Amino acid sequence: MRATLLYAADDVRVEDVADPKIQNPTDAVVRIVLSCICGSDLWPYKSLPPSDQPRRMGHEFLGVVEETGSEVRGFEPGDVVVAPFVWADNTCVYCREGLQTSCLNGGGWGVNGVDGGQGQAARVPYADGTLVKLPVGEDSELLPDLLTLSDILCTGYHAARTAGVEGGDSVAVIGDGAVGLAAVMSAKLLGAERIVLMGRHTQRTDLGRDFGATDVVAERGDEGIAKVRELTGGEGAHKVLECVGLKDALVQSFGVVRDGGTISRVGVPQSADVPFGVGDFMRNITLTGGVAPARAYIEELMPHILSGALRPGRVFDRTVALDDISDGYRAMNDREALKVLVRP
């Protein structure tokens, strides 16, 4: 089959790789119908040192079950399924608590002999634990929306949930990327009263307004902080959803959060340097979040998509064929595209 390989920064190729096969009785093989490129794929795309051992790319996909191992009980060939961006047995002590990202037997896509999501098919370990059935056909118009259950919608929702967003809250969302926009949508779903989206790209922030942002602040740094404070009666936001991962975004988060408030970060941190000073301690600021256990939220969020109440698939503003995926990477990296769908 064809799959996406990253050889070095700026060197994405689609090549022939081994067809996936059942290796363990708990595996399934899924023919991929729709995949996409993630903001987090851009970090290695920007920086990976050249190597003879290219990296298999992609961790967001949905598709059709082609084959199941002898111990798979919940799926059969023909089922349309979505996979979260981490596979997991969904039975261990962490999975039972909804922390599938810490599954004792789980792991990531594209590493250790597991296929990536940007290809024509994938072997899915622990299929019963990992996959979730989608009650639609593989030609459904909802597929782009449902694909966001793989990562970005659940990641934005994780930010809002771990921040404890609740009715009446003021929420600041840092970052107008796909996850930031999903965080806006999630904050609204949880009843936030005021949702301030901090971002500079008008097309994206306009979509953020559609998703529920009550205000947009384009300014950054001290000026942006002052604006958010002005919008929140001088106090700052009860909850801040940090959807970027850069230190500046975290500094901004501490600047806009209200005393006693919570910052939840879901953008993969690009530095271990956390600017959490004594002043923030005196203000009783909480820093939470982390990599999102998407699997924990899929069943909860899917009905909102099926009913049409949530349309997170609107973040996809470009579609490429698998063989043209390098153009998709380039477009996202150049900020020409917000998020790119890939059709194998």
Added chain:
Amino acid sequence: MRATLLYAADDVRVEDVADPKIQNPTDAVVRIVLSCICGSDLWPYKSLPPSDQPRRMGHEFLGVVEETGSEVRGFEPGDVVVAPFVWADNTCVYCREGLQTSCLNGGGWGVNGVDGGQGQAARVPYADGTLVKLPVGEDSELLPDLLTLSDILCTGYHAARTAGVEGGDSVAVIGDGAVGLAAVMSAKLLGAERIVLMGRHTQRTDLGRDFGATDVVAERGDEGIAKVRELTGGEGAHKVLECVGLKDALVQSFGVVRDGGTISRVGVPQSADVPFGVGDFMRNITLTGGVAPARAYIEELMPHILSGALRPGRVFDRTVALDDISDGYRAMNDREALKVLVRP
């Protein structure tokens, strides 16, 4: 009156200062019956540069109301009262949420013309908001226990509450100082099943066992982390209460906390350097806590002291007269004494 002044590291003096007087109609003047020395007093005691403007010391006291301003409604001369370690109006938006440490009109003891707690008397700003009446006489044997409502019991409780300690939790408490021991007691009160106290001073950890610690780990660093993990089924503790404030203690906290767990720190951080790495992000660790709004917890905790269920005053293992307070500082700094009572 006599009051405690810190002129420089290792230079504590008791001198005559102006008698407190009502300055604002919301003030009260309290004759101090019992005070104490705080672990946090030791930081300036170790490090304050010499100055002609000595620092007024002390922020934990109880006593008897001597005089009230014209707008004070809740107290009258003769009332026995305890003061939390931050004064506050208890009516502003933050106070109403139980975050009196962020009171819009509040402040600390010993600064900006407000008396410290280690003296014979104190003017109490916003007396109605700040003080809490104690239903005992000034000769009560419970006074040392009740004095801990001023700071350490509420601070330990804040750690446990903000960490979200609940029935069945495993809790690690870092630090066997007075706040650590209060955190042990608080974790037990909130239903923790396993309470691992990390500390090296046998007398203190023995008291910790009396307060509810199920295990004591004397080792530090990697060895200490391994022991706690062994005691918690290899997983680590659900909640970690960091009651020291040094970076090593925070590093240890990240080491012993379970995936998805929470670290609450209440020891005043002695550095802004927070070792919150990408690995901790991938494990979904939450960092919470902060300076404790003691005022928020006094009414809730007092009944446990009055009933004899909690005896936090056992942390006091030495008593000095006010004029001998420098000996108390020395004893605490040399770890001869755990916590020192001061009788004006």
